[in-house]
Amino acid sequence: MESAIKLLSGPIFRAAVVFFALGLARGVFLLVWELRRTYRRAGDQQIPLRRVGSAALGWLVPHRKLTVQPVFGLVSMAFHMGLLLTPLFLAGHVALVAASVGIAWPTLPNPVATALTLVVLVAAPTLVLLRVASRPGRALSGWRDYALPLLVAVPFASGILVMHPAWNPFPFQPTYLMHLASADLALFLVPLTRLSHMAFLPLTQLATELAWHFPPDAGSRVGAALGKAGEPV
Amino acid sequence: MPSKGRYSYYVEPAALEVTERPARFLRAFAAVLEHANYAPALDLYARVGVKCARCTAACQLYESTGAAEDIPCRRSELLLRVYRRYFTSAGSLRARLGDAFVLSDEYIDEMAEAYYRCTACRRCSAFCPMGIDHGLVTHLARWLLAEVGVIPKALVVAVREQLEGVGNTSAIPVPGLKDTCEFLEEEILESHGVHVRFPFDVEGAEYVFFPAVSDYLLEADTLMGNAAVLHATGASWTIGTGNYDGINYGLFYSDRMMERIVKNVVAEVRRLGGRKVLVGECGHATRAAWYIPTFGGPDAPPVVNCLQYAHAMLEAGRLPLKPERITERVTYHDPCNIARQGRITEEPRALLRAICSDFVEMTPNRTTNYCCGGGGGTVSIDEIRAFRTGPMGRSKARQIRETGAHYVVAPCANCKKQLREVCEDNDLDGVEVVGLHDLLLRVIDLQPAGGDSVSRSSAGALATVAQG
Numbered sequence A: 001m002e003s004a005i006k007l008l009s010g011p012i013f014r015a016a017v018v019f020f021a022l023g024l025a026r027g028v029f030l031l032v033w034e035l036r037r038t039y040r041r042a043g044d045q046q047i048p049l050r051r052v053g054s055a056a057l058g059w060l061v062p063h064r065k066l067t068v069q070p071v072f073g074l075v076s077m078a079f080h081m082g083l084l085l086t087p088l089f090l091a092g093h094v095a096l097v098a099a100s101v102g103i104a105w106p107t108l109p110n111p112v113a114t115a116l117t118l119v120v121l122v123a124a125p126t127l128v129l130l131r132v133a134s135r136p137g138r139a140l141s142g143w144r145d146y147a148l149p150l151l152v153a154v155p156f157a158s159g160i161l162v163m164h165p166a167w168n169p170f171p172f173q174p175t176y177l178m179h180l181a182s183a184d185l186a187l188f189l190v191p192l193t194r195l196s197h198m199a200f201l202p203l204t205q206l207a208t209e210l211a212w213h214f215p216p217d218a219g220s221r222v223g224a225a226l227g228k229a230g231e232p233v
Numbered sequence B: 001m002p003s004k005g006r007y008s009y010y011v012e013p014a015a016l017e018v019t020e021r022p023a024r025f026l027r028a029f030a031a032v033l034e035h036a037n038y039a040p041a042l043d044l045y046a047r048v049g050v051k052c053a054r055c056t057a058a059c060q061l062y063e064s065t066g067a068a069e070d071i072p073c074r075r076s077e078l079l080l081r082v083y084r085r086y087f088t089s090a091g092s093l094r095a096r097l098g099d100a101f102v103l104s105d106e107y108i109d110e111m112a113e114a115y116y117r118c119t120a121c122r123r124c125s126a127f128c129p130m131g132i133d134h135g136l137v138t139h140l141a142r143w144l145l146a147e148v149g150v151i152p153k154a155l156v157v158a159v160r161e162q163l164e165g166v167g168n169t170s171a172i173p174v175p176g177l178k179d180t181c182e183f184l185e186e187e188i189l190e191s192h193g194v195h196v197r198f199p200f201d202v203e204g205a206e207y208v209f210f211p212a213v214s215d216y217l218l219e220a221d222t223l224m225g226n227a228a229v230l231h232a233t234g235a236s237w238t239i240g241t242g243n244y245d246g247i248n249y250g251l252f253y254s255d256r257m258m259e260r261i262v263k264n265v266v267a268e269v270r271r272l273g274g275r276k277v278l279v280g281e282c283g284h285a286t287r288a289a290w291y292i293p294t295f296g297g298p299d300a301p302p303v304v305n306c307l308q309y310a311h312a313m314l315e316a317g318r319l320p321l322k323p324e325r326i327t328e329r330v331t332y333h334d335p336c337n338i339a340r341q342g343r344i345t346e347e348p349r350a351l352l353r354a355i356c357s358d359f360v361e362m363t364p365n366r367t368t369n370y371c372c373g374g375g376g377g378t379v380s381i382d383e384i385r386a387f388r389t390g391p392m393g394r395s396k397a398r399q400i401r402e403t404g405a406h407y408v409v410a411p412c413a414n415c416k417k418q419l420r421e422v423c424e425d426n427d428l429d430g431v432e433v434v435g436l437h438d439l440l441l442r443v444i445d446l447q448p449a450g451g452d453s454v455s456r457s458s459a460g461a462l463a464t465v466a467q468g
Helices: A002-009 A011-041 A049-060 A070-089 A091-101 A110-133 A135-140 A143-163 A172-192 A194-211 A218-225 B013-018 B021-035 B039-048 B060-065 B072-087 B089-096 B105-117 B134-147 B153-164 B174-192 B220-232 B255-272 B283-289 B306-315 B346-355 B382-389 B394-403 B413-425 B436-443 B459-467
Strands: B207-210 B276-279 B303-305 B330-332 B407-409 B432-434
Touching: A002 A011, A002 A172, A011 A172, A011 A194, A011 B039, A049 A194, A070 A091, A070 A110, A070 A143, A110 A135, A110 A143, A135 B072, A143 A172, A143 A194, A172 A194, A194 B039, A218 B021, A218 B255, B021 B072, B021 B105, B021 B134, B039 B072, B039 B134, B060 B394, B072 B089, B072 B105, B072 B134, B105 B134, B153 B255, B174 B220, B207 B220, B207 B255, B220 B306, B220 B436, B255 B276, B255 B283, B276 B283, B276 B306, B283 B303, B283 B413, B303 B306, B306 B346, B306 B436, B330 B346, B346 B436, B382 B413, B394 B413, B407 B436, B413 B432, B432 B436
Parallel strands: B207 B276, B276 B303, B330 B407, B407 B432
Antiparallel strands: none
């Protein structure tokens, strides 16, 4: 088991972090590149950046959106806050990074990190239950939609048990192994699944706006490509 | 059979054996992704959609039916599934590993039904946490469907008449147009005692006027109001006999058609040496005209909606109004095509507050207004009236009823037709649906301007409007 822990906290963890970072960076780079190409060929290049920026920011800090489906909105906001803040600012994680690469940053007090972890652990199944309880939610959802929130909660469940051995009914090493394996898996999955919205979300409003800015000859070119140029309506 | 373009795709021989239509759909899809600007947005939507169902809180159709097929996110997923499957490497890999989804005739029929139940009002786009614009997906899907021949007859017949027939969607010939305008001039003379002209083919006019051409048949008061405002403010304007139709149903089903129609508008303005396009009371005509900078080249004429024009004149103190005001209760319907992005919402309200003593708002309004229920060109399809005024129009009927208004002002030819039918079919008997210029006509004071055109330019007051 110790060798598995070494593997998961060493080379596999490093590979997962690199895959996570490069995968998202690649995706964002390609998207920005495509958006740049889209912008350059738009016939009307007057982009209402203020409106687009305001819409994007409105969803990144969505406290004003809680008038619609407020329960779902609140649970979702709490889930996302715990999900983002805890792994990044947990003192134990920062200490490990500092020991490994010599870089450190401010950390959350451990009780706060514990509270945020508990928020994630409550919010994840609540989101699944809200999905099950909602008729349109059920109609839209496949197994992945139910599995993903639960999957990303596993590193938090195992993590809190690692942090608080007194609460842990299981032996330490299997719990730690589970924490490492699930965290590595989540990192690998982010660029490959809809979890990637963590990187793409700021750009969706801009992509939508640019899609409405047509190239001046797009219709003619499509007509020509389909052999329909000059064809009657 | 991969295509050679930037967006390659993979179609199983089995799909081609069944029918040719799915293959044609995919060829059109590949060409559109190649030449239009939809690809990055579509790719992003396919990656990030979380199916949270928040859009159901925005959709008036889902509010009415509660049916799964009317969930905006599910509707968009129909096209995104095709995109993922045929235009992404992951989809291609899954296909080779045995993914059972194959684009079929039945699936295309399902998309046709779904994308014409949606009015593309884009209300739901403001409710999606992921920023997915379901209206954009509907817009694109309708174009792809059109390329395989799936287009409502009413839309294609109108576009055919406009591009290859008489030259406008109502098939009004030039002599008929001139007769109508003469009649309208006589009406204004009778009601206001002033000879207000509808000028034709004036070269070098500041404004070339493009109303929804159906107004010449159905909305006499709106047109007389337009002419009265232009006359009273001394505008230099004209109607071009080469093209006098602002309607652009290409917006509803094909960017190919939309491009041709917009280019015809620009050509008419250039033929006359006009300086600006003045669009009448029509939401989609205005939105289509906003594409003039896209298709009209670097010296494309600026576009002004008649509401913006009248408002600028009001602000400049150049719109002479009688002291008496409209006393009946008035409410305002925001046409989606001009209000959803917040482009024209305050101008009509300022005008109404200036001329009405009892103006009340519908709720919700402005950028989150409910669609009239006939958006996206569906108002032209008479066969689906029961759907338009029932499940699709019920929310709007409730909104109107709650205001207790006598007049519903809808500055859009399509909204007016639809709202009249909504009122008829939902027992809103005392409600009258009118254009904003219909009411302006009642309170405008034409006497100060006299019977002749006044030569002063309205360019100054409108400099900022034309930039917008």
